[in-house]
Amino acid sequence: xxxxxxxxxxxxxxxxxxxxxxxxxxxxxxxxxxxxxxxxxxxxxxxxxxxxxxxxxxxxxxxxxxxxxxxxxxxxxxxxxxxxxxxxxxxxxxxxxxxxxxxxxxxxxxxxxxxxxxxxxxxxxxxxxxxxxxxxxxxxxxxxxxxxxxxxxxxxxxxxxxxxxxxxxxxxxxxxxxxxxxxxxxxxxxx
Numbered sequence: 001x002x003x004x005x006x007x008x009x010x011x012x013x014x015x016x017x018x019x020x021x022x023x024x025x026x027x028x029x030x031x032x033x034x035x036x037x038x039x040x041x042x043x044x045x046x047x048x049x050x051x052x053x054x055x056x057x058x059x060x061x062x063x064x065x066x067x068x069x070x071x072x073x074x075x076x077x078x079x080x081x082x083x084x085x086x087x088x089x090x091x092x093x094x095x096x097x098x099x100x101x102x103x104x105x106x107x108x109x110x111x112x113x114x115x116x117x118x119x120x121x122x123x124x125x126x127x128x129x130x131x132x133x134x135x136x137x138x139x140x141x142x143x144x145x146x147x148x149x150x151x152x153x154x155x156x157x158x159x160x161x162x163x164x165x166x167x168x169x170x171x172x173x174x175x176x177x178x179x180x181x182x183x184x185x186x187x188x189x190x191x
Contacts, residue, residue, distance in 0.1 A: 011183045013136035014039075014156035015167045016143075017176035022048045025151035028174040029054035032155060035170055039159035043137065043152040045145075065123035066116050073115025077108030136184025154182070 019025040026048055032040060033056060040055040042048070081104035085091075090098055124130070137143060137154060146152055153176075155167045164181075171179045 009183070011185055012157055013139075013182045013184055014154050014158075014162075015164065015171065016137065016140045016152050016154045016180055016182050017171040017174070018140075018142060018178040018180075019151040019153065019175070020149070020177055022046075022151060024175055025153055026051055026054055028153055028171070028176070031174055032153065032170060036161050037155050037159050037167070039156040039162070041137075041154045041156065043143070043146040043154070045147055045149055045151070048151075059127070061127045062120065062123045065119045065127075069119030070112045070116035073111040073113070074108050076115070077111030078104055080111070081107050134184075136182055139184045140182050141178065141180055 017028065019028060022044065025042060025044065029040065029042060029051060033054060038056060042051055042055055044051065078101070082099060085100070085104075086098045092098075096103070137152070140152060140154075142150060143152065153171070155162065155171070168179055
């Protein structure tokens, strides 16, 4: 009965396990996902290859935004060069045809990189919900080490299969150094 009360607590965010090696968190994430939990998140000091697949992260919005913006930059660069050389200021330089596309490549390349870079920065902030000065995960003991040498796996209470005792037992069985409940209030706009 106490577990149900904790799960219904609006301040309760989830259960976080602490690991000291990237192999341990990768193995744990795979096992937790195999156990049927889908609302997971990992916090690591560096990217861990395969961890996004292990937690079922499928978001490709940033990549598609970058690709589409780069494509728009390519079209814009080529279109600008074509308009300038064919319509705006047509000049015959060195006997080349007005639409000499190989000479348009440097401008088109630079526009592609510029548009893609801007799209990467803007879409990363937009789709990641940044800036976000507060998150309940910051209340996890030792969480300041997530940017140094410690790995954290969080099973959120919003998971449909969430059961506090089962999650605690599973994370302990997977070799977590520390398992703790995390409480905190999320800002109104993220609820």
